[in-house]
Amino acid sequence: MKLTKENQQEAAVLLSEKSSMFKDCSPASLALIVSKLELFQFVKGEKFLEQGDISEYMYLMSEGEVLRYREESGVEHQVDISPGGNEQAPIKPASPPRTLQNRTVDSSSSSSVSTGRIVKQVDPNQHLATINSMHYLRGDPAYSSAVCTSTICKAYALSQSQFMDTLSTRPPLAAEIITSLQKEVREQKNALRTPFLELKHRKDINIPAVSVAAAIESYYRSALNAMLNARLLGTKAALFPNMHVQVPARVVYINGFKGMRAFLDRNVRPEEYTYPSVVRATVAVGPGFLMNPISS
Structure with a gap:
């Protein structure tokens, strides 16, 4: 789905304020990235990221609730739980959630979802609004799965190929991203290492x-x-x-x-x-x- 002018403004704000990868990028770089974004809509139960699949998209969530989980040795674990997540009673899905395959989803469709884990609230006022921003840089397998658990979820998506093209056409963007991630690592380290x-x-x-x-x-x-x-x-x-x-x-x-x-x-x-x-x-x-x- 193409972005309207309002969508572009919202995406630019999310990139600059909520994404650890792009928060230090210049306005020109942000504008270039926004021009490459697609808008996806998911319904409840829509699985748009599958653990182990080749990472093709980074998602910048703008609306809805998302459940992220990783399976290890047959046990599912919560991933990237933000403060304020809602713990819900376990409910088995009636059918396996569908997987996004390079398309937008019709918001009138419906599907069941397992809510037996902790939901990561995706709120524009909260940090960590990006999903799969690291593993898709080299097309690595996705670290975890992601499922929409609210009625509607909306996400701006940037494909791995578009991102690489953007890096090649604008070399300063790489330095800006490195600076953003370096600051994020420094903040995390400083916050946790005090004896x-x-x-x-x-x-x-x-x-x-x-x-x-x-x-x-x-x-x-x-x-x-x-x-x-x-x-x-x-x-x-x-x-x-x-x-x-x-x-x-x-x-x-x-x-x-x-x-x-x-x-x-x-x-x-x-x-x-x-x-x-x-x-x-x-x-x-x-x-x-x-x-x-x-x-x-």
Whole structure:
């Protein structure tokens, strides 16, 4: 299906904002890519990507819900599940879903679909709106299968041959794509590689909020201790004894602990010492040891 002007504008926005491969491409490159796109429509149950088949298309989803799954050793696993996916009860399909073969699908047709996995919500406001964007670069077998699970799914598709032609006619596009993917990898790596002892805490504390929370905690800790002692020792005790002492002590302990940790985080730089790992461990456990004498 040919793209209207409105479709072209939507596709350009999706490419620049939601696709990790094209988000750093120039307007001229995006316009060239958009000119090569086709618009596909799928109905519920339409399988438009089959695991193991040669990858011919990259799909840029614009509407609908898509289920992605990969089969390994006879077991199906969810793939690329985005936040907010809907878990649905297992339902066996009445018939195998059909496969797209270089065509658009008539939206008036219907088919059944298995919804026994977790659905990946495809929302233009969410990231990861592209499907099969990596494996189709060299025509490799598709990593997973994809099925439309909503009434209608719409996707902009770019064929592998059209993409290669675009790269050959516009060499700067390759550098722009590499930059986009490099930034994506760097963001993923930076987000996941912080060691536990190097995690940074808040450098200020909300004393009123912490005090209220500590006061509430002192009550349920006292009641829990009393119930445990009664169960283990067979001796009943008051649930809230000496709360005029327990509450202030707990408030001082928690505020002191958090305040000391914030102070150390602000003023101690472990990398400046000979043994930074030892310093980090000391900073992590030191406040607890120092405040332990007044703990209730």
